[in-house]
Amino acid sequence: MALTIGVPRETESGEARVALIPDVADRLLATVDGLEVRVEEGAGHGAYHTDADYEAAGCAVVGRAETFDADLVAKVAPPSGDEVERLNDGQVLVGFLSPLERPETAQALADQGVTTLAMELVPRISRAQKLDALSAMSSIGGYRAAVLAAERLPKFFPLLTTAAGTVRPARVLVLGAGVAGLQAIATAKRLGAKVFGYDIREPTREEVESLGASFVELEVDIEADQDESGYAEEVEKEKQERQPELLKPHLAEADVVISTALIPGRPAPLLINETAVEAMDPGSVIVDLAAPNGGNCALTETGEEVMKHKVQILGPTNLPAQMPVHASELYAKTVAAMIEEGLGDGAFAPDFEDQIFAEACLTRDGEVQNERVRDLLAPTEKEA
Numbered sequence: 001m002a003l004t005i006g007v008p009r010e011t012e013s014g015e016a017r018v019a020l021i022p023d024v025a026d027r028l029l030a031t032v033d034g035l036e037v038r039v040e041e042g043a044g045h046g047a048y049h050t051d052a053d054y055e056a057a058g059c060a061v062v063g064r065a066e067t068f069d070a071d072l073v074a075k076v077a078p079p080s081g082d083e084v085e086r087l088n089d090g091q092v093l094v095g096f097l098s099p100l101e102r103p104e105t106a107q108a109l110a111d112q113g114v115t116t117l118a119m120e121l122v123p124r125i126s127r128a129q130k131l132d133a134l135s136a137m138s139s140i141g142g143y144r145a146a147v148l149a150a151e152r153l154p155k156f157f158p159l160l161t162t163a164a165g166t167v168r169p170a171r172v173l174v175l176g177a178g179v180a181g182l183q184a185i186a187t188a189k190r191l192g193a194k195v196f197g198y199d200i201r202e203p204t205r206e207e208v209e210s211l212g213a214s215f216v217e218l219e220v221d222i223e224a225d226q227d228e229s230g231y232a233e234e235v236e237k238e239k240q241e242r243q244p245e246l247l248k249p250h251l252a253e254a255d256v257v258i259s260t261a262l263i264p265g266r267p268a269p270l271l272i273n274e275t276a277v278e279a280m281d282p283g284s285v286i287v288d289l290a291a292p293n294g295g296n297c298a299l300t301e302t303g304e305e306v307m308k309h310k311v312q313i314l315g316p317t318n319l320p321a322q323m324p325v326h327a328s329e330l331y332a333k334t335v336a337a338m339i340e341e342g343l344g345d346g347a348f349a350p351d352f353e354d355q356i357f358a359e360a361c362l363t364r365d366g367e368v369q370n371e372r373v374r375d376l377l378a379p380t381e382k383e384a
Contacts, residue, residue: 003348004036005339006070007059009043012077014317016046016324017331019074019095024332026057032343036060040067046321047328072348074335076328078102079109089113092348094338096120096133099362100265101292103376110363117338117350118362120264121370128356131341133334135179137320140327142183142260144319145287146172149256150191152312154283158192169194171253173216175271175296176260177204180289184258185213196250200243200261218246244273252279259296260289265372272297274309282310291315 005028007020020028021044025037037059041051051061067073068086075095079087084105087093090113097118099106109116119133150157153170160167172188174181177199188195189212197208198216205215251257251272257280262268268290277286277299288300299308300315307313320327342350342357350357352364361369368374 002034003032003072003343004038004070006067006073007037007039007043008064008067008073008075008083009040010046010076011080011083014321015077016321017076017328018044018047018049018324019076019328019332019335021047021328021332022049022053022057022059024329024336025054025059028336028339029058031340036070038062038067038070040064043067044328047324049328072339074339076331078105081108084108084112084114087112087114091115092117094119094335097362099370099373100376103368103373106362106368106370106373107377110366110368113366115364116362117342117357117360118370119334119338119360121360121362122334122338123355123359125355130337131334131356131360133331136330136334137327138179139183140323140330141289141319142180142185142258143187144322145180145258145260145289145316146184146187146191148314148316148319149188149258149285149287150193152285152314153256155255156192157188170255171196172256172258173198173250173254174213174258174260175199175247176262176290177201177208178260178262181258181260182207182211184260185211188256188258189213193256196254198247198250216247216250218243243269244271244276247271248273248276248279251276255281255284257284257286257297258289259286261296262290262293265376266293268293268296270296270298272299274298277311277313278309280309280311284311286311286313288313288315289319292317 029035039054039059039061041061054061072092078098093114093116099118122128122131155170156167157170159169170193172193173196174184175198177197185195185197195213196216197213208215286297288295288297290296291300291302295315299313302315303317305314342348352358
């Protein structure tokens, strides 16, 4: 086999992760005959991996042009316009590509003749768990959100008994019980807070309660089907309008709110309106993980930390990058699993009839393969 993998330095603002770490590259080199891994100079610095670390693992540390000249390029963040232009017909790109948010990038990659595998499109099936980068990063985001909230809150998280009296534990409300929400619940619980969880999907009650949190019930039918990817379907318009009002008393009692309700490619549902923020105690904290898609809170400013009605509102867009060591390690393992899954016939030749590659493939043979992205690029007359 003669396969080259290129690992560029990430250039997106705030991105400290790297697509392959030395240990994972070393394992790939040991198991794949004829493999060459090219790492751009400084690519691992944000995750505390030096060029010397990569060289010790058997990688070639090279310039940017040589990195992008590899058969397969592994990235974290979606490629910039300059990076798209560096890719050529027949190359493979693996990484987070934000296809539903950046369909024009998908079209540009298709025009370049690049075969792209989007890590966020990996199907959530048991056989693909080792490739599930999205869940790995969501878990880190949920953990980091709880830690940030504890840092910002001007109160203790745990119950404390001191000579001066007893301090009651903070009340933490987590909205959304997906991977990020459940990790936020678990982390806040470990920090000693009294934790509550809410999700529109009734089946998540068991998961919330298994972590020691109380499930918030609203006086409304909260049952909703799940689609094949495990995301809740959009709640009917009436329910969307009622949720913020029904949640208001629970929000008012919370010292910390961590909101994670998000459906990929769609605006984040509004769960926290301005009157709910006004009702919270001064100094309270909202960490809105749905900020990249507009936020679950009406007052969230994407990428900013603001004070509104004496409540701290954080709108982070890339929490995993704030923990680049473990985030890069977990991400690199999923990328390596993707590469290994596609090896065959002496090259990287994935079977696009296989469910994993059929769904993860964003562009191939000069065309955008994902139907939802194609619809965004060329909406039907009815949608227009």
